[in-house]
Amino acid sequence: MKKIRIALAGNPNVGKSTIFNVLTGSRQHVGNWPGVTVEKKSGFAKYQDYEIEIVDLPGTYSLTAYSIDEVVARDYIIDEKPDVVIHVVDATNFERNLYLTTQLMELGVPLVMALNMSDMAEKNGTAINRSSMKKFFEIPVVRTVGSKAEGLDELLRAAVHEAETSPHHEHAIGYGDTIERSISDLGAAIGNDPALAARYPPRWLAIRLLEGDENAKEKLSGSQAQAHVLALLEKADLDQTEAEMADRRYGVIGALLPQVCTTCVKEMNSSDLIDRVITDRYLGIPIFLALMWGAFQLTFAVATPFMTAIDELFGYCGAVLAGSGIEPAWLMSLLGDGIIGGVGSVIIFLPNIFILLFLLALLEDSGYLARAAFVMDRLMYAIGLPGKSFIPMLIGFGCNVPAIMATRSIEDKSDRLITILINPFMSCGARLPVFVLLAGVFFPANAGNVVFILYVLGIVVAIASAWLFRKTILPGKPAPFLMEMPPYRLPTLFTSVRHMWDRGYMYLRKAGGIILAGALIVWFLATFPYGVEYGSADSYAGMLGHLLQPLFAPLGFDWKIAVALLFGFIAKEIVVGSMGVLYGAGDDEGSLAAALLADPSFGPVTAFALMVFVLLYMPCIAALAVIKKETGSWKWTIFSVGYGIAVAYLLAFIIVHAAPMLIGGI
Amino acid sequence: MASTTKTAFAVIFGILYWIFGISMIVSALIPGLGDLTGQYMIPTDPAAGFVLCVVGTVFLFAYRKLAGGMANGQAFFCVGMGLSLVFGIVALLSLLATGADLVLFGGEPWDPVQLLVPMVYLALVPAIGLYAWGREFIGNLVGA
Numbered sequence: 001m002k003k004i005r006i007a008l009a010g011n012p013n014v015g016k017s018t019i020f021n022v023l024t025g026s027r028q029h030v031g032n033w034p035g036v037t038v039e040k041k042s043g044f045a046k047y048q049d050y051e052i053e054i055v056d057l058p059g060t061y062s063l064t065a066y067s068i069d070e071v072v073a074r075d076y077i078i079d080e081k082p083d084v085v086i087h088v089v090d091a092t093n094f095e096r097n098l099y100l101t102t103q104l105m106e107l108g109v110p111l112v113m114a115l116n117m118s119d120m121a122e123k124n125g126t127a128i129n130r131s132s133m134k135k136f137f138e139i140p141v142v143r144t145v146g147s148k149a150e151g152l153d154e155l156l157r158a159a160v161h162e163a164e165t166s167p168h169h170e171h172a173i174g175y176g177d178t179i180e181r182s183i184s185d186l187g188a189a190i191g192n193d194p195a196l197a198a199r200y201p202p203r204w205l206a207i208r209l210l211e212g213d214e215n216a217k218e219k220l221s222g223s224q225a226q227a228h229v230l231a232l233l234e235k236a237d238l239d240q241t242e243a244e245m246a247d248r249r250y251g252v253i254g255a256l257l258p259q260v261c262t263t264c265v266k267e268m269n270s271s272d273l274i275d276r277v278i279t280d281r282y283l284g285i286p287i288f289l290a291l292m293w294g295a296f297q298l299t300f301a302v303a304t305p306f307m308t309a310i311d312e313l314f315g316y317c318g319a320v321l322a323g324s325g326i327e328p329a330w331l332m333s334l335l336g337d338g339i340i341g342g343v344g345s346v347i348i349f350l351p352n353i354f355i356l357l358f359l360l361a362l363l364e365d366s367g368y369l370a371r372a373a374f375v376m377d378r379l380m381y382a383i384g385l386p387g388k389s390f391i392p393m394l395i396g397f398g399c400n401v402p403a404i405m406a407t408r409s410i411e412d413k414s415d416r417l418i419t420i421l422i423n424p425f426m427s428c429g430a431r432l433p434v435f436v437l438l439a440g441v442f443f444p445a446n447a448g449n450v451v452f453i454l455y456v457l458g459i460v461v462a463i464a465s466a467w468l469f470r471k472t473i474l475p476g477k478p479a480p481f482l483m484e485m486p487p488y489r490l491p492t493l494f495t496s497v498r499h500m501w502d503r504g505y506m507y508l509r510k511a512g513g514i515i516l517a518g519a520l521i522v523w524f525l526a527t528f529p530y531g532v533e534y535g536s537a538d539s540y541a542g543m544l545g546h547l548l549q550p551l552f553a554p555l556g557f558d559w560k561i562a563v564a565l566l567f568g569f570i571a572k573e574i575v576v577g578s579m580g581v582l583y584g585a586g587d588d589e590g591s592l593a594a595a596l597l598a599d600p601s602f603g604p605v606t607a608f609a610l611m612v613f614v615l616l617y618m619p620c621i622a623a624l625a626v627i628k629k630e631t632g633s634w635k636w637t638i639f640s641v642g643y644g645i646a647v648a649y650l651l652a653f654i655i656v657h658a659a660p661m662l663i664g665g666i
Numbered sequence: 667m668a669s670t671t672k673t674a675f676a677v678i679f680g681i682l683y684w685i686f687g688i689s690m691i692v693s694a695l696i697p698g699l700g701d702l703t704g705q706y707m708i709p710t711d712p713a714a715g716f717v718l719c720v721v722g723t724v725f726l727f728a729y730r731k732l733a734g735g736m737a738n739g740q741a742f743f744c745v746g747m748g749l750s751l752v753f754g755i756v757a758l759l760s761l762l763a764t765g766a767d768l769v770l771f772g773g774e775p776w777d778p779v780q781l782l783v784p785m786v787y788l789a790l791v792p793a794i795g796l797y798a799w800g801r802e803f804i805g806n807l808v809g810a
Binding site: 273276277280283286287291297301304305308309312490 | 713714716717720721723724727738740741742744745749752753756757759760761763764766767770771803804
C-alpha cells in the first residue's frame with residue numbers, strides 16, 4: 001500500500017476540521033505541535049490502494065509569522081514537505097480566503113483547493129466557475145460540502161493525482177521593478193548557500209525577509225549567506241515593502257475574482273458604507289472619543305437617582321437596626337458597621353457599573369467595538385501594541401477580570417502578555433467609589449474633571465508601560481491588524497442586557513463574597529481587642545496601620561489610609577468601606593466626607609495622590625488570579641504586582657512633593 | 667430634488683452644530699461669556715461642545731460628498747443624523763436623570779426648560795430626517 005501525506009490548510013472556521021473528521025473518522029490522534037501549545041491533529045484515511053496521513057493545520061489567514069498558528073502551519077508545509085496541501089476555502093466568503101491561496105501558491109507546494117460550504121454559497125447566489133479557477137490558478141478545484149461529506153471522494157482523488165503525477169512550480173506574483181530587484185538580489189544571495197536554497201525556495205524566503213519576517217530571519221542563522229542577506233536587508237524599507245507586497249497580492253485577487261466568480265464582486269451594503277464614515281482616517285478617532293464621552297456621561301448622570309435610592313435604603317436599614325436594640329453590642333456593631341456599612345458602601349456603585357457595562361455591551365453588539373479597535377490600530381501600533389489590544393483595554397473600564405480574559409483574541413504571545421500587564425491600569429468600576437468620594441469631597445467644583453483626568457492618567461500609564469515593556473523585556477513588533485469585522489447590527493435590548501448581566505454578575509458575586517468577607521475582616525480588626533473604641537488606634541486595625549504607616553509616610557498617608565489600601569488588595573471597593581469604618585462613618589457618605597474634611601492630614605493634594613495610588617497600585621485579588629491563569633506564570637503575576645506598586649508609589653510621591661512646589665510657585 | 671434637499675440639510679446642520687459647539691467651548695475659555703450664551707440656552711460645556719463639532723463635521727463631510735455626487739455621501743448623511751439622534755438621547759436621558767434625582771430625593775423644584783440644551787434641540791430635525799431618508803439605509807443592517 002502506498003503512503004502519502006496531506007496537510008489541510010485554510011482560514012479559521014472554513015470547515016477544515018469537519019472535512020478532517022469525515023475523512024479520518026475515528027483514526028485520529030490529538031496532541032501538541034512540538035515546543036508549542038497549539039493543538040496538532042492528525043489521522044489516517046484509506047483511498048484505493050493509498051494509506052493517507054492527514055494533518056489538520058491551525059487555521060490562519062496568511063502565512064506570515066505574526067502568530068504562532070501561522071508559524072506552525074508554515075513550518076510544517078516547508079519543513080515536513082507534505083505530498084499535497086489541500087487548501088480548504090469557504091465558498092461563501094471566497095474573496096477573503098484568496099489571500100492565503102496566493103501565499104500557498106508562492107510556496108510552490110502541490111496544491112488542491114476544496115471549495116467548501118459550496119451548498120450555502122450556491123444558495124446565496126455565489127457562482128464560482130471551477131474550470132476558470134483551474135485555468136487561472138493551475139490547481140485542481142473541487143466542490144465540497146464537508147458537513148454532508150459531499151465531494152470528499154473527488155477531493156482525495158484530486159489530491160492523490162496531484163501527489164503522484166503533476167509537476168509543480170512556484171506561482172510568482174510580480175511585485176514591481178524595485179521590489180523584484182530586491183527579491184532577485186536576495187534570492188541570489190540565498191542561492192550561495194545550496195543547503196539553505198534546497199530547504200527553502202529562495203524567492204519565497206526572499207519575499208518573507210523583505211516583509212520583515214523575524215522567523216524567516218532565524219532560518220538564516222548558521223548559513224554562510226547570512227551576513228550578505230542581512231546587509232541587503234538593511235538597505236530596504238521593510239515596512240513600506242510589506243505594505244506594497246500586500247497591495248500587489250490584493251491587486252491580483254481583485255483582477256482574478258471577477259473572472260472566476262461574477263457574483264462575488266458585491267456592491268457595498270449599508271454596513272460597508274457606515275464603515276466608510278466610522279473608520280474614516282480623519283473622523284474615526286473624533287467619533288470614537290465622542291461616543292466614549294456619551295457612554296461616560298450616561299454612566300454618571302443616569303446612575304445618580306439610583307445611587308441616591310440605594311443610599312437612602314441602606315440608611316433606612318441602618319436606622320431600623322439602630323432602633324432595634326439588638327444585644328450584645330458587638331452583634332449590633334457587626335450587623336450595622338460590618339455588614340450594612342461595609343457592603344452598603346460598595347453596592348451603592350452598582351448602578352454606575354451596570355450602566356457602563358450595558359453601554360459597552362451595546363457598542364460591542366452593534367459591531368462598533370471591532371471598528372474602534374481598527375480605528376485605534378495606528379495609534380496602538382505606535383506604542384508597540386496591536387489594535388486588538390484596544391478592546392480588552394476598553395472592557396477594563398468595566399472590570400479587569402473579563403478584560404484580561406478577553407486578551408485571548410490576541411494571537412501573538414508578547415502582544416497578549418503586554419496587554420495583560422497593562423490592563424490593571426485601566427480604571428475599573430471598583431475604583432470609581434474611591435474617586436467619586438474623594439473628588440466629591442476635595443474637588444467639589446471639578447469632581448467630574450478630576451475623575452476624567454484619572455481615567456486619562458490610567459490610559460497614559462498603560463501606554464507608557466506598553467512602550468517600556470516593548471523596548472525592554474518584551475521586544476518585537478506588534479502583529480498587524482487582521483480582524484474580521486462583524487456586520488453592523490441594531491443591538492437588541494435582551495442581548496445587551498444579557499451581556500451586561502454576564503459581566504455585572506461577577507461584580508455582584510464579588511460584593512456578596514470577597515467584599516463581604518473583606519468588610520467582616522475590617523470590622524473584626526476595627527472592633528477587637530474587645531472594648532476598644534471602634535476603628536481607633538488601639539484596635540487591631542490601628543496597630544496594623546501604625547506598623548505600615550512608615551512605608552506610606554513619604555506619601556502623606558496616615559495609618560487609616562495604610563489599612564484601607566492594604567484591604568483594597570482584596571477588592572478596590574473595600575478602600576471606601578474601610579475608610580468609612582476607620583473614620584467611624586459607617587455607610588453614610590456624608591459623615592465620611594465630613595470626617596475626611598476635618599482630618600488635618602488630608603488635603604486636596606493628599607487626596608489626589610491617594611486617588612492616583614488607588615488607580616495604579618495593584619490588581620485586586622480576582623484580577624491577579626486571572627493574570628496567573630492567563631499567563632500561566634507566577635513570575636509575570638508577581639511582576640504585575642511589583643510593577644504596579646512601584647509606579648503608583650513613584651507617581652503619588654511626585655504628586656505629594658511636586659504639587660505644593662507648583663502651587664507655591666503660582 | 668431629494669439630493670439637493672439633503673445637500674442643503676447637511677450644510678445647514680453642519681454649520682449649526684459647529685456654531686453651537688464652538689460657542690460651548692469658547693464660553694468656557696472667556697470669562698463672562700458663559701452668562702451671555704446661557705441666555706440663549708447654550709450652556710458652558712467644552713466636552714459637549716467638542717461632541718457637537720464632531721457631529722457638525724460629519725454633516726459637512728456629507729455635504730461635500732453629496733455635492734460632489736459621490737456614492738458614499740448618503741452614508742455620511744445618515745451617520746451624521748444617526749449620531750445627532752444618539753447624542754440627543756444621551757443628553758436627554760442625562761438631564762432627565764438629574765431632574766429625577768432632584769425631584770425624588772432632593773425635594774427641589776425642577777424646570778423642564780433645563781432639557782433644552784443644544785444637543786437635544788438640534789437633534790429634533792435630524793431625527794425626523796433619519797425617519798424620512800434613513801429608514802431604508804438602516805433597514806439594510808443585519809438584525810434591523
